[in-house]
Amino acid sequence: MHVNLWHGYGPKRTANQEFRNRIGANAIASNATSWIPQIIEDLSMRDPRVIPGNPREALMSPEQTGLAAERLNISAPYVLWLPTYRESTATHHAALHDGTPFSAVTHSEVMETLRRAAEDNGVTIVVKPHPLDSFDWSQMGMRIITDAELAAARVPFYGLIGAANGMVSDYSSVWVEFMHLNKPILLVLPDLAAFKSTRGLNQPNFADFMQPWIAASHDQVARFMQQCRDGDTVTYDGPREVLGLRTYDSILKEFGDAVATLATERRTPAILRRAGE
Numbered sequence: 001m002h003v004n005l006w007h008g009y010g011p012k013r014t015a016n017q018e019f020r021n022r023i024g025a026n027a028i029a030s031n032a033t034s035w036i037p038q039i040i041e042d043l044s045m046r047d048p049r050v051i052p053g054n055p056r057e058a059l060m061s062p063e064q065t066g067l068a069a070e071r072l073n074i075s076a077p078y079v080l081w082l083p084t085y086r087e088s089t090a091t092h093h094a095a096l097h098d099g100t101p102f103s104a105v106t107h108s109e110v111m112e113t114l115r116r117a118a119e120d121n122g123v124t125i126v127v128k129p130h131p132l133d134s135f136d137w138s139q140m141g142m143r144i145i146t147d148a149e150l151a152a153a154r155v156p157f158y159g160l161i162g163a164a165n166g167m168v169s170d171y172s173s174v175w176v177e178f179m180h181l182n183k184p185i186l187l188v189l190p191d192l193a194a195f196k197s198t199r200g201l202n203q204p205n206f207a208d209f210m211q212p213w214i215a216a217s218h219d220q221v222a223r224f225m226q227q228c229r230d231g232d233t234v235t236y237d238g239p240r241e242v243l244g245l246r247t248y249d250s251i252l253k254e255f256g257d258a259v260a261t262l263a264t265e266r267r268t269p270a271i272l273r274r275a276g277e
Contacts, residue, residue: 003027004043005054009035010173012084013200014042029054032176033244035202057177060162068163071153072145078124079228080164081114081142084171085133086191100191101135110188111140113218114168117225125168128160166228171195176243179236184227187214209242 004025009032027049030036036050059065069076086101118125128145129137137144150157161167161174166184169175175185187210189195201207207214215221227234239245 003029003051004045004048005029005056009039010171010176011035011201011206012171012195013202014039027051031057031243031245032173034204034242038202054177056158057180059156059158060177060181062162065159065162068155068159071155072149072160074126074143074145075124077122077165077228077231078126078163079118079166079168079225080161081125081127081168082161082172082174083127083129083133083169083188085130085135086195087134088130088132100194107190110190110215111142113215113221114188115142117218117221120222121225121229123165123225123228126160126164128157165231166224171199171201176245179239179245182233182235184224184232184234185213185236186221186224189214204242206239209239 002025004027009030025045025048028036028040028043028045029051030039031053033050033052040048068074069078114125117123124143126143126145127137127140129135131147145160147157150160161178162181164183166186167175167178168186168188169178170187170189175187178185189207192207195201215224226232
């Protein structure tokens with residue numbers, strides 16, 4: 001049995017003109033059920049079983065995140081910026097290109113607005129670039145966290161996410177999972193039109209139902225940083241309903257039950273059945 005976990009399924013299309021692999025999995029795990037049909041089509045999967053949620057979300061729990069900031073020497077409160085890469089380093093396939101490439105010119109205004117609002121509210125911005133991102137984020141003067149630092153500090157990536165007071169992102173799947181924590185989210189989309197025309201977006205279009213959380217003014221960015229500073233709770237009832245999100249508390253049980261059932265049906269080895277129980 002092959003369960004496709006990958007790194008999450010968010011608002012961007014899974015298909016890419018440079019991406020030729022097709023996934024022969026029997027099951028696919030995702031917590032955004034409204035996007036699943038498009039994802040299955042993009043991956044050319046044949047009638048897979050859909051498993052709710054993803055077990056890695058357990059790493060966002062307080063038990064896993066309590067020491068993340070201390071171990072990484074991050075001044076709290078902190079906002080985690082998880083940008084989707086626009087240009088990748090070369091892979092064994094090819095370099096990928098989506099949207100408008102990052103540069104000190106194309107995104108300088110956004111970055112300066114975020115930096116000033118964070119400083120005014122005593123909030124630290126921490127950037128965790130994608131491992132394939134070809135852009136050198138160190139030139140932007142913000143704290144950068146790498147995979148090597150996480151490993152050395154023994155902090156799981158989702159532990160870093162769960163400990164954050166808020167998240168800045170764009171087309172990443174991670175902000176969808178972050179909604180479970182009811183913490184502030186800000187989506188920065190200066191190249192929305194370009195990204196839509198190159199990579200494409202899953203339907204329903206997140207730019208429609210996430211409109212209140214898309215950065216549109218300096219005042220909005222300032223309010224976001226104030227919410228992060230004050231530890232405000234934010235509810236996402238509308239987006240949850242549109243996406244068909246399960247509640248965080250139910251995900252692990254549903255995932256375990258589904259994998260155990262699938263393992264039994266396909267007579268997979270006992271070790272896999274135990275892993276799903």
